[in-house]
Amino acid sequence: MTLPHTGRALADAAPVPYWLDRPDRPDPLPPLAGPHQADLLIVGGGYAGLWTALLAKEARPDRDVLLVEAGTCGWAASGRNGGFCAASLTHGLANGVDRFPGEIAELDRLGRENLDAIAATVARHGIDCDFVRSGELAVAVEPYQLAGLAADAELGRRYGHDVHLLDRDEVRAEVHSPTYLGGLWDRDRVALLDPARLAWGLRRAALDLGVRIHEHTRVTGLARDGGALRATTAGGPDAAPGAVRARQVALATNAFPPLLRRLRAWLVPVYDYALMTEPLTPAQRDAIGWANRQGLADTGNQFHYYRITADGRILFGGYDAVYHYGNRMAPSLEQRAATFTALADHFFTTFPQLAGLRFSHRWGGVIDTCTRFCAFFGTGYQGRLAYAAGFTGLGVGATRFGARVMLDLLGGEETPLTRLDLVRRKPLPFPPEPVRAAGIHLTRWSLARADAHEGRRNLWLRTLDRLGLGFDS
Ligand SMILES: Cc1cc2nc3c(=O)[nH]c(=O)nc-3n(C[C@H](O)[C@H](O)[C@H](O)COP(=O)(O)OP(=O)(O)OC[C@H]3O[C@@H](n4cnc5c(N)ncnc54)[C@H](O)[C@@H]3O)c2cc1C
Secondary structure, eight states, rough: OOOOTTTHHTTBBBBSOOGGOOOOOOOOOOOOOOOEEEEEEEOOOOHHHHHHHHHHHHHTTTSSSSEEEESSSSSSSTTSSSSSESSSSSSSSSHHHHHHHTTHHHHHHHHHHHHHHEEEEEEEETSSSBBBBOOEEEEEEEEHHHHHHHHHHHHHHTOOOOEEEEOOOHHHHHBBBBBEEEEEEOOOEEEEEEEHHHHHHHHHHHTTTTEEEEEEOOEEEEEEETTTEEEEEEETTTTTOOOEEEEEEEETTTTOOOGGGGGTOOOOEEEEEEEEEEEOOOOHHHHHOOTTOOEEOOOOSEEEEEEEEESSSSEEESOOOBOGGGGGGGGGOOOOOOHHHHHHHHHHHGGGGTTOOOOOEEEEEEEETTTTSSOEEEEEETTTTEEEOTTTHHHHHHHHHHHHHHHHHOOOOOOOTTTTTHHHHOOOOOOOHHHHHHHHHHHHHHHHHHHTTTTTOOOHHHHHHHTOOOOOO
C-alpha cells in the first residue's frame, strides 16, 4: 500500500547519487592515448583498484603503477553505496562460519585488522570522508527475527565481538521507531563514511605517491605480449585509442563485463537502490533519537540499510535486489520507480513521525553478486594477472583486503593470505541463461515469501542452502 505522502516526498528527488552530486567532485584526469608502459597496470578505479594502486606504491615506491578507469574514479558502486564500512570479509560472521569453518577465526581477525588499517590510512593521508566508527544496530521488525538476533549475539560473543542485545524498550530508546521489537548493537566492527569522498581521497593519495591515473579510458582487450601483457584501450570523443604494455595487471572491474572470460560464470550484476532525504530539522532529529548514529539494518532476507549523514540527512536503501536477463547493465536501470516508492513507503512506516520530509536524491547501482556472498580471487596469464571480485554488497571495507590479496598473488610467493581457503577456493558458478535468470527470480520470490511467512524457507531455498548456493545483496 502506498502511503499518502510518499508521492509528494519523492516528487523532487534528483535521479543521481547524492554522494556524487557535489560541487567539489574532482575534475576528470586526461584519457590515455597512444602507447604506454608500466610495471603494474590496474584496470578499474573503484575502491579495489585505488587500494591496489595505493598499497602497491606504499610497499614499493619505485614501482611504476598506472591505473585506467572507464568513467571517473568512484563513479560506480564505490561512489554511490551506503557507506557502511564493515570489518567482515565474509558478508557477516554467520556466512563465514558456514563457508570457512576452519579459518573463520583468522578471517575475523584479518577483517578487524583491515578495518583498523582503513582508519589509519584515512588519518595518515588526511582523507576527509567523515569516517566514524559508530557501529551497526541490527533490528528485528518481526517477532521471528528476535531468535536470529539472539543467535548472532551468541556467535559474535564467541569471537570476542563487542555486541549487545537490546530489548524492545532499549532499542526504541536508541532509535525511536514503532516497528522495532529488539536489536543487536555491534559497537565497533562497522564504521560509517562518505563513500565518494573516500574514493576521491584514495585517488588523491595515489596521485600524490606517483600513481599515473587516466580516466575515461576503457580497456577493451588483454593479450600476451612477450613476457608481459598488453591492454588495448578504446578511444572516445576526446581520446585516440591507446595501449599499455605492463609486466603485471590487476583486474578490479567489479560487476562490469570481465576482461577474463572465465569470471562470467561466477558473477551476476545486481541492482541495489537508495534514497537520500533532505537534512532533518532539529525537531525532526529529536523525534527519532538516534544520538549514537549507528548504521541500521533490519534483518529480513529483503533488508533495508539506513544511516545518518554528516549534514543530518538519512540514507535509506536496500530491499529490492534486481537482476536483468543476460547480466544486462545500463544507465537506465539505475532508476526504478516501483522500488523508490516501496523504499519511501517503508521509510515512513519506520519513522511515521517524519511524515512531510522529502527525498532529495534517488539512485541505483550495481553489486557484483557471487553464490558465496564474499569475494573470490585468482590469477590468469601464468600469474601475470590477478583479480578480486564478488564482494556482493559488502565491499566498502573488504576491497582493501582484496587489493592486498591481488598484490600477494602477483608477488608469486605463497603468503599467509594466498594460503587461505577464502583465496584458493572459488564459489559455485551460476548456471548459464536462461536457467540463470529463472533461478534468480525463483530465489528472489522464495526469499520474499519467507519474509512474509516468519522466515520459513521453502524447498527451493533449503535445497540451495544444502548446495551452498544463494542470492544476496
Ligand atoms: C547502492 C549500493 C549500496 C551499497 N552499500 C554498501 C555498503 O553500505 N557497504 C558495503 O560494504 N558495500 C556496499 N555496496 C557495495 C560496494 O559499494 C562495492 O562492493 C564496492 O564499491 C566495490 O568496489 P569495486 O572497486 O570492486 O567496484 P566499482 O566501484 O564498481 O569499481 C569498478 C570500476 O571498474 C571500472 N571498469 C570496469 N570495466 C572497465 C574496463 N574494461 N576498463 C576500465 N575500467 C573499467 C568501472 O568503470 C568502475 O569504476 C553498495 C553498492 C551499491 C551499488
